[in-house]
Amino acid sequence: MPEEIKAGCARPTGGPVGEAPKTAPPVEGAPVKEEKVMIKVGGKAPDFTAPAYLGGKFVQVKLSDYLGKWVVLCFYPGDFTFV
């Protein structure tokens, strides 16, 4: 589960939860395509690590650490907003 934090920032691991990141080798001469993960119901959630405040501590959380549990992942515009 979450470990006490070292300095870091949030980043997608580049793969879905529970699987190794897909690192496709760049193809010579191929047009540069922006990497875009499509979110799809019924598909694996993109894995990530992110710093967090939890129970009075700063910790580093990885989504795949929660495999085996139901997870609600909520995004919101900002702290101290009203709704």
Next chain:
Amino acid sequence: MSVDSVFVHKMWNDHELSKMVSGGVPFAMLSDGGGRVGSVYGIYDLDAGVEMRGRFIIDPDGVIQGYEVLTPPVGRNVGETFRQIQAFQLIRNSKGTEATPSGWKPGKMTLKPGPDLVGKVWEVWKTSMAFD
């Protein structure tokens, strides 16, 4: 998760949220400065530099079972999120042999999809059940 730092999360929890919820927020308040995770989930607004009200239900296998995204001024209905999780848990426990019709809540009738139900849903499910 928001683009705020963990330090701002701490101040918000300690000075406001802990006055609403005894003991403060019991789950991880995640920080996504730069919106890199939010971009992958498709809810980061690059122009505003903030994340929309996205909510993803992820099952124990890491599969996204549902999501909802709202613009900032409208808050979520947490009760509806719980209802959906309870429905997904029921489906999972039944190994897909049951389905929850519109308006289902815990304790209400489920459907057993199969040849015998084709064309017969009207006999077992009434439109009023979507609202009661």
